[in-house]
Amino acid sequence: MERFDAVVIGGGPCGATAADDLAMAGRKVLLLDRAGRIKPCGGAVPPRLLEDFAIPLSLLVARATEARMIAPSNKAVRMPVGDGFVGMVDRDQFDEWLRDRAMGHGAHRRTGTFERIERSAEGMAIVCFRESRGGELQRIETRSVIGADGARSGVAREELPGAERVPCVFAYHEVIRAPRHDSDVYQKQRCDVFYQGDLSPDFYGWIFPHGDTASIGVGSANKGFALRDAVKVMRDRNGLEGCETIRCEGAPIPLKPLARWDNGRDVVVAGDAAGVVAPASGEGIYYAMTCGRMAAGAVGEFLDTGDPRRLRLARKRFMKEHGRVFWVLRMMQYFWYSSDKRRERFVTMCEDPDVQRLTWQAYMNKKLVRADPLAHLRIFLKDTAHLLGLAPVRA
CATH class of the missing domain: 3.50.50.60 (FAD/NAD(P)-binding domain)
Known part of the structure; x- marks a missing residue:
């Protein structure tokens, strides 16, 4: 042997x-x-991964330069990455x-x-x-x-x-042939994240660009939730129902x-x-x-x-x-993903410049940002106001 x-x-x-x-x-x-x-x-990788593991840029099928967060009310908040990017890879x-x-x-x-x-x-x-x-x-x-x-x-x-x-979210996505031209509902350099209860009662849905293809998926820990139906709804809402489906995949994801x-x-x-x-x-x-x-x-x-x-x-x-x-992320999921009312407030918080700046810094560097205590204090106070329902939700 x-x-x-x-x-x-x-x-x-x-x-x-x-x-x-x-x-x-x-x-x-x-x-x-x-x-x-x-x-x-979804295939998203931060620039730090490329550096830490010597990954050539040629493996990236797209570079997203902004994210768009969509609330239950369909309010959309843009979050430009700034000087960096979110790399996208195809797992195949x-x-x-x-x-x-x-x-x-x-x-x-x-x-x-x-x-x-x-x-x-x-x-x-x-x-x-x-x-x-x-x-x-x-x-x-x-x-x-x-x-x-x-x-x-x-x-x-x-x-x-x-x-x-171990607790799991069940994820399902469809890889489709991406639209040839950008539009309001789909852009090749933008990651869309949907915080809407009918698409996922406890997680989120996504549309991520992969160059010539795109990943459209949802996740939920609710075993009775119809993930395939949710993806169909998301495709129909965003004008992607006619795009060719290349492959479909599903699996549990531990959290x-x-x-x-x-x-x-x-x-x-x-x-x-x-x-x-x-x-x-x-x-x-x-x-x-x-x-x-x-x-x-x-x-x-x-x-x-x-x-x-x-x-x-x-x-x-x-x-x-x-x-x-x-x-921190587990507490955030527990508080903000529990209802559409809280999801609405969460997306509103994403408009805040401090939230956007520290979020992208943490994503790029894979650690909590400690260099700006005043920004953290402002975020804490705004977060508390939203959690208690004291802050207005702007349309």
């Missing part, structure tokens, strides 16, 4: 990044990924490029579906998978496993008690990090499998890749020392850097 230092299960941005980092460090690593799987995703192309890069740096790659982890007589992990449905069970021996197999992770469910209880990411032995989970998606925004690509890098670092230290406690460092380091942002 072939033996590896690490097996990474899942070849999305998280798993591909982890495999690439381990291969670059000289580890013998296998990347195991299912065939034909594309996650429903982007994920495959990341996997190819990992292979180019020495990672081995197999296509198959994970089934379970067994143990050898010596206690080594044996990853079991099938290359095709009904195919022969394959076994690979490894010193460590990174589970990057997405929400409802099979690795997490098998190795981490309680992992199946709370797991309390523990490792099994205390030889397995650590990362990315969606660890619950690492930003609340309120649902942003996941940057955080998934960051998480994959931290998981690879923790596994590397475990391989060097043999101390399984090093695996805990992945979660510890991630939460130290991003935990406060996640907490």
Whole structure:
């Protein structure tokens, strides 16, 4: 049986990044990924991701220079990005490029579906998978496993008690052929975000430009909510009903990090499998890749020392850097997404110049902005007034 230092299960941005980092460090690593799987995703990436992970600009299919927030009343608030931009990628192309890069740096790659982890007589992990449905069970021996197999992770469910209880938003989107010309309802450099209860009772809907295509999607934690119907309504309202549908995708997206990411032995989970998606925004690509890098670092230290406690460092380091942002976004989602009345006030708040400036700074840099305490105080006071219904809602 072939033996590896690490097996990474899942070849999305998280798993591909982890495999690439381990291969670059000289580890013998296998990347195991299912065939034909594309996650429903708006595809937005901040400039910091391009810099941190050496992503070429050629992978961007569009650059959005503003966002437009649409309230339940159809009031629209423009939020220009300023000097920066929001990069847009197509996950079909982007994920495959990341996997190819990992292979180019020495990672081995197999296509198959994970089934379970067994143990050898010596206690080594044996990853079991099938290359095709009904195919022969394959076994690979490894010193460590990174589970990057997405929400409802099979690795997490098998190795981490309680992992199946992570709260999720269910997302669905349709990739369409984009209109050839800009109009009031669609522009190739604008991300539209819809905070309307009939499109999503507890999250939001989106129309994101992808160059020649566009992503139109919605998310909701309400299992009875008809996501496909909501997307149809959104397309009809915005004159996109006649555009060719290229593909449709749906999946659960976790919105709370797991309390523990490792099994205390030889397995650590990362990315969606660890619950690492930003609340309120649902942003996941940057955080998934960051998480994959931290998981690879923790596994590397475990391989060097043999101390399984090093695996805990992945979660510890991630939460130290991003935990406060996640907490703020979770509170924001809890307060502002709970009713159309609050969503209306939330969109009104987005008109505020301080809100726009600090929001984009935080997005670009992936950390809370501390340099302007007076701006934070103004936002806090306005936020409180809106929450208590004391501030006017302008049409």
